Amino acid sequence: MQDALDALTDDVRSTHPEQILIVTGAGVSHASGIPTFRGNDPDAIWKRDVTELGTRAFFSENPAGSWQWYLSRFDKVSGAKPNPGHHAIAALERFQTERGGDFLLVTQNVDTLHEQAGSKRMVKVHGTSDRYRCSRSGCELGALEGSIAASEVDLTAFRANPVEANVPRCPSCGAFLRMHVLWFDEVYAGHDDYQWSRVLDAAKVQARLVIFAGTSFSVGVTELVTQSARARRVPVFNIDPTPRISKPGIMPIAAGAEVALVEVCKRLGLAEGAAWA
Structure with a gap:
């Protein structure tokens, strides 16, 4: 895992001013006491x-x-309160934007924990x-x-x-x-709040680094981002205690976001004090 964390840290550091795209699923909120979906x-x-x-x-x-x-x-x-994984994602956003880089968080979660942690550049693709x-x-x-x-x-x-x-x-x-x-018999473009055009632009054009965290890869948005990233040869990392996808070009990190992304933030010098506890 250390080699993967080294690679992820290096890629975060070097992705500038291009876009870092993070896609989160229910696993990110599990450490906050919220049951996962699958x-x-x-x-x-x-x-x-x-x-x-x-x-x-x-x-x-x-x-x-x-x-x-x-x-x-x-x-x-x-x-429920944000856990260190949520805070780490918000810290990575600040790190990227403060140096003039682009950043987007696409979450499948309907909870408000990312917002509570301070995430701003965010799409809640499944509603709220x-x-x-x-x-x-x-x-x-x-x-x-x-x-x-x-x-x-x-x-x-x-x-x-x-x-x-x-x-x-x-x-x-x-x-x-x-x-x-977003219900299962509806489409992503069914409401403006899902910001599907913004997701398409990130997946197909803008993203130069993709980080999945806590997702089962069971929905359309993860398939879109995965296929687009691989087609464009964009580095892809999958952070999950038990990674549920094994495809060429996707580097697994077998840990929760509250562990892996906090470690990346620490390596970048983004100390957050109590937020990391």
Whole structure:
């Protein structure tokens, strides 16, 4: 692992002013106590049939069931704090941008831990847990650019009695609100907040170093970035305690981001004090 960390540190140092692209999955937040999606931990939340539950079709059939299922998972996010891996990614962004370089973080996670840690140049390609939107596409809060802060929605009645009559309603048109997440029967270009064009540009043109961290490589965005990086011969690193992909040109680092990226930051002289604890 030390040789891989040496190579990663050297590549981070030399990628200037070009773009460093980091792609994170649920494994990055595991050290914060949030269950992964497809990992081996006992609470991995996608062990149920996500192709049924995480869909627009399921919401249309059972909006109360969809809300109940997602809230039970989002409640696991509530109160979670960024771990050293999140802080290391934010520190790498500052390191790169302060010397005039380009940087982009693409996260598959819907939690807000990257933001809490200080990440700025970020795309939440699967949506976010702190916003909802109208389920009716013709509504101003359900269109490509529409959404509403979760803090503005009163869930008291639904939590007390999670039935369809208590599913939160859109304040603009009265239709059911939905989670502001990318469902499995939807497309990345389905909402402006997913910033898919920005991801395409990074993957196909801008990125000169790609770092995956805590991802199972089970979704379209990881396939896009992997194929594009290999086609352009861009260095690719995969940080994960149990790397789940083995392809030529991808260097595995068998450790969590809270270990590997913290070590890279230390080697770069980016001391963060308590954030590394």
